[in-house]
Amino acid sequence: MENSAPNPRVHGIHHVSVIAGDPQENLDFYTRIMGMRLVKKTVNQDAPGTYHLFYADAEGSPGTDLTFFPIPDLPRHQPGPGQIVEVPFAVPLGSIPYWQERLDEHNVPFDEVETRFGEQTLPFEDPHGLRLALVETDDERDFVPWEHGLVPARHQLRGMHSVRLWETQLEPTETVLTDVLGFDKIGDEDGWHRFGVGGGGSGKIAEVRVVAEVRGSGGSGGVHHAAWRMRDSEEEMELRNVIARVGLQPSAQIDRFWFKSVYFREPGGALFELATDGPGFTADEELEHLGDSLVLPPWLEGKREKIEASLISLETPSPPVQEGPEL
Numbered sequence: 150m151e152n153s154a155p156n157p158r159v160h161g162i163h164h165v166s167v168i169a170g171d172p173q174e175n176l177d178f179y180t181r182i183m184g185m186r187l188v189k190k191t192v193n194q195d196a197p198g199t200y201h202l203f204y205a206d207a208e209g210s211p212g213t214d215l216t217f218f219p220i221p222d223l224p225r226h227q228p229g230p231g232q233i234v235e236v237p238f239a240v241p242l243g244s245i246p247y248w249q250e251r252l253d254e255h256n257v258p259f260d261e262v263e264t265r266f267g268e269q270t271l272p273f274e275d276p277h278g279l280r281l282a283l284v285e286t287d288d289e290r291d292f293v294p295w296e297h298g299l300v301p302a303r304h305q306l307r308g309m310h311s312v313r314l315w316e317t318q319l320e321p322t323e324t325v326l327t328d329v330l331g332f333d334k335i336g337d338e339d340g341w342h343r344f345g346v347g348g349g350g351s352g353k354i355a356e357v358r359v360v361a362e363v364r365g366s367g368g369s370g371g372v373h374h375a376a377w378r379m380r381d382s383e384e385e386m387e388l389r390n391v392i393a394r395v396g397l398q399p400s401a402q403i404d405r406f407w408f409k410s411v412y413f414r415e416p417g418g419a420l421f422e423l424a425t426d427g428p429g430f431t432a433d434e435e436l437e438h439l440g441d442s443l444v445l446p447p448w449l450e451g452k453r454e455k456i457e458a459s460l461i462s463l464e465t466p467s468p469p470v471q472e473g474p475e476l
C-alpha cells in the first residue's frame with residue numbers, strides 16, 4: 150500500500166487586504182498613529198489607477214502585513230455574512246493602557262476592553278470603517294521592530310492575531326477551515342467559534358460567528374480578502390489541488406512578485422488567498438528604502454508615467470518624524 154502524504158496545511162495569516170477611503174488619511178493613520186511601516190507603495194495590479202499600500206513590521210514579515218486599496222469618496226461598507234468583519238492585531242502583554250492613551254491623544258474612539266478567549270482585547274475602528282482590535286498576547290511571533298516607528302518597540306503591533314468572519318451557516322466554512330486548510334476547532338465563546346492551525350497561537354486563528362441573513366455590501370472599511378501562509382510555491386500548488394478537488398474553483402497561481410498567490414472563495418462567500426512566505430518585499434527594494442518610492446511590477450513599468458499621473462500624490466512619513474522612538 151502506498152503511503153499517502155498528509156494534505157498540506159496553511160501556516161497562519163499571511164496578510165489581509167482591505168478597501169479604504171482617502172489614501173493620505175489611510176497612510177497617516179497606519180504610520181503615524183498605529184506606528185506601522187509603509188513597506189510597499191504600489192498600485193492595484195488589476196486597476197493601476199488605484200494605490201495598493203502595505204503596512205507591516207520593519208521587514209514586512211509574513212503575518213504582520215495589512216494592505217489597502219484606498220479609493221477616495223467611496224461609501225462605507227456594510228458588514229454582512231460571508232465577510233471578514235474585524236482584523237484584530239496582537240500586542241504585547243500590558244500594552245493596552247499605552248494604546249488607550251495613544252488613541253485618545255489622536256482622537257480615535259475605542260470601545261471598552263473585552264476579554265475574548267481569556268485575552269484582553271481593545272476594539273476600535275479605523276477612519277474608514279475597518280473594525281480593528283488590539284489583543285494582548287505573549288505568543289511568539291515573526292516580528293522585527295521598526296526602529297523609526299512612532300510607537301516604542303515594546304508596544305508595536307506584532308501582526309494580525311486572527312481574522313473574524315460572519316457567516317449564515319457554520320458548517321460549510323468550518324469544513325473548509327478544518328478539512329482543507331488544516332485548522333482545528335479550539336474554542337466557543339459568546340457565539341464565536343475559534344479555529345486554530347499549527348497549534349492556534351497568535352496569527353494562526355480564524356473565528357466565525359453565525360449571524361442572520363442580512364445583506365452586507367462592499368465599500369470603504371470592507372475587507373477584500375485574507376491570505377494564508379504557505380512555505381513555498383510547491384506546497385501552495387499541492388494545497389491548490391486539494392481546493393480544486395473539493396470543488397472550490399481556485400484561481401491559477403498568480404505571481405504577485407513579492408509572493409505567489411492562489412485565490413478561492415470559501416463557501417460562505419469570503420475571498421481567501423494562499424500566499425507564499427517568499428520572496429518578500431525586498432525582492433525589488435533595499436530593506437532600508439522599503440516603501441520610499443512607487444514600485445511597479447515589471448509588466449507595468451512601461452506605463453509608469455501614465456500611472457503616476459493618474460495617482461493622487463502622497464506625503465509619505467519619510468524622513469521619519471521627530472517624535473523619536475523610545476526603544
Ligand code: ZN
Nearest residue numbers: 166374376422
Ligand atoms: Zn492578497
